[in-house]
Amino acid sequence: MNNSQQRGSERAQTRRAELIAVGRRLFANTSYDALSMDDIARHAGVAKGLIYYYFRSKRGYYLAIIEDAVAELVQRAGATHDLPPVERVHHTVDGYLRYAEHHQAAYRAIATGGVGFDADVLAIRERVREQLLAAMAKAAWGRPDRLPPVARTALIGWLSSVEGVTLDWLTSREPAREVVCELLVRGLGDTLRTIEEYEPTCPAPIQADQPTARGRALP
Known part of the structure; x- marks a missing residue:
């Protein structure tokens, strides 16, 4: 060229x-x-x-926008740099919520499957889920490699609940984002501790005596 x-x-x-x-x-x-x-x-x-x-086409334009939105969502969720494990988890969840708050239509399309459950948007959704799982694995255990089946299943369950909570929060706008973030982080703490019981190679980074980024201990 x-x-x-x-x-x-x-x-x-x-x-x-x-x-x-x-x-x-x-x-x-x-x-x-x-x-x-x-x-x-x-x-x-x-x-x-x-x-x-x-x-x-308009649909092609829309899909390009969703792809771009997905890239930003994953980047925000995974931009934890060299933070300690607990802060990495908190930063990841907070970045996810901030993205949803400021890009509501794009987030709803990603979380629900787009226009009429568009197959292409659903495929994008599956890719972003895989990338978010990798981001969560890196945040929790410092590794984005292939997850053991128990860890993957448990994190998929938590991520599904995050999507539901976030969609409801975008509608009601209550409680405050910081509170929603804290609730989701605590729920993730429970999930990670359960994963550790079944898969000792994935130890939970959040313990009862460790403060969160907001200075409170998780139960």
């Missing part, structure tokens, strides 16, 4: 990213059916044909 082609490719990637950013703002709190391609093009300040050029 020569310099001219490279610059053209970079411009195309930049324009595509800009259109996705516009779509994420538009779909943040607006349903899929409520926005037409004409609406999207008007908000983006471009010809409708440009959106078709990059994404082929």
Whole structure:
């Protein structure tokens, strides 16, 4: 690829990213059916044909936005760096809730399967679940490798409850996010201790005498 082609490719990637950013703002709190391609093009300040050029269809555009949202959700959930285990867990859950709070429509699509249980969105959901499981394994045990069956089953159960709690919280907006985070972290503590009983190779990092990031001990 020569310099001219490279610059053209970079411009195309930049324009595509800009259109996705516009779509994420538009779909943040607006349903899929409520926005037409004409609406999207008007908000983006471009010809409708440009959106078709990059994404082929409204559905293709929507799926690209969901893929981008998934990447951010996983990045936020897994950005624990070198924090101690308890703080890693708290940071992971808090990042998840913050994402859901500020990107409600995208989160609902991810958590519920999208428009009419769209098969492609469901596939994206399964991928994000696997990535979140890896993020949780890294947060809890410092390793994102293949989980033992008991650990995987228990974490899937906890993650399903997180999705249900988060969807309900987005509707009611009570209690405060910090309280929801604490409840979910405590529930994860119970799950991790149960996992340890069945799978000693996965010791629970949260113990009764260890304070959480908020300074309180988990039961």
